[in-house]
Amino acid sequence: xxxxxxxxxxxxxxxxxxxxxxxxxxxxxxxxxxxTTEVLNFLAARPIHTVYMAGLIRxxxxxxxxxxxxxxxxxxxxxxxxxxxLIGHAMLFETRSDAALATLAGVAKACPEKTRFVMGExxxxxxxxxHYSPSGADARLLCSEMLLELRWPVAVDEPVSGLRxxxxxxxxxxxxxxxxxxxAESGVNPLETDPDGFRQRCARRVEQGRVWxxxxxxxxxxxxxxxxxxxxxxxxxxxxxxxxxRGRGVGRRCMSHLCRQLLAHTRSVxxxxxVQNATAQKxxxxxxxxxxxxxxxxxx
Numbered sequence: 001x002x003x004x005x006x007x008x009x010x011x012x013x014x015x016x017x018x019x020x021x022x023x024x025x026x027x028x029x030x031x032x033x034x035x036t037t038e039v040l041n042f043l044a045a046r047p048i049h050t051v052y053m054a055g056l057i058r059x060x061x062x063x064x065x066x067x068x069x070x071x072x073x074x075x076x077x078x079x080x081x082x083x084x085x086l087i088g089h090a091m092l093f094e095t096r097s098d099a100a101l102a103t104l105a106g107v108a109k110a111c112p113e114k115t116r117f118v119m120g121e122x123x124x125x126x127x128x129x130x131h132y133s134p135s136g137a138d139a140r141l142l143c144s145e146m147l148l149e150l151r152w153p154v155a156v157d158e159p160v161s162g163l164r165x166x167x168x169x170x171x172x173x174x175x176x177x178x179x180x181x182x183x184a185e186s187g188v189n190p191l192e193t194d195p196d197g198f199r200q201r202c203a204r205r206v207e208q209g210r211v212w213x214x215x216x217x218x219x220x221x222x223x224x225x226x227x228x229x230x231x232x233x234x235x236x237x238x239x240x241x242x243x244x245x246r247g248r249g250v251g252r253r254c255m256s257h258l259c260r261q262l263l264a265h266t267r268s269v270x271x272x273x274x275v276q277n278a279t280a281q282k283x284x285x286x287x288x289x290x291x292x293x294x295x296x297x298x299x300x
Contacts, residue, residue, distance in 0.1 A: 047232035055228020074100035105131035141299040148289040157256035
């Protein structure tokens with residue numbers, strides 16, 4: 001709660017505008033497919049922090065409507081890439097200089113596409129918000145979160161024989177649960193704001209084999225979504241345990257089983273959890289996840 005209060009105070013304080021000299025140190029460009037290798041190499045320097053963007057690029061390419069936005073790059077005077085940002089439904093960024101971060105914030109502010117949320121490391125989000133919204137007026141909801149990571153060795157737990165990638169036949173079980181989780185996190189119900197698009201995105205993730213479920217007697221007991229899958233990191237979210245199954249070790253067993261499967265082809269598994277969600281934190285700790293860094297998400 002103290003971090004949350006401090007965050008609100010910081011984001012609502014009026015700040016001085018960015019000096020023109022700093023803004024002029026970088027050149028911004030819209031990235032295209034010819035930049036793919038360069039961008040992936042840039043993001044690979046800090047794979048756990050860039051797994052979401054790297055996963056989108058690996059799945060869809062740098063230019064695709066499936067990214068729900070456009071990728072931009074910032075270069076210094078020598079032409080070296082100093083920042084990469086996805087600007088659209090989400091605002092995500094990775095920068096190596098304050099000038100690049102300030103430039104991407106300016107592009108995001110001027111972008112005609114409606115951004116729903118901004119997410120990143122807490123210290124970087126504070127800097128970004130300094131340039132994006134000095135008065136803090138655009139913030140609707142602020143969430144303080146923790147990035148957790150799991151690496152080998154993983155504690156051996158009783159396997160869950162029914163845990164499997166979901167087929168499309170399970171879509172009607174998955175969609176309402178995922179929508180309810182999204183509403184609880186962001187305060188926006190995607191089945192009201194974008195029902196067709198939301199169902200299509202859920203269906204595509206199922207078709208990719210990225211949604212893991214445990215179903216018993218037609219009831220969804222456990223669900224987890226593999227959002228990004230890279231050789232370095234797999235990022236998982238949307239983890240759900242049926243209310244009647246909670247407190248019986250179901251979440252621990254399913255997550256342990258799933259993570260062992262994922263770690264067979266990647267170096268680590270990452271999740272993000274709200275700092276106020278003690279129940280989820282306890283679950284991840286029992287599986288073996290370790291705290292990596294603090295994150296902030298601002299819903300606009």
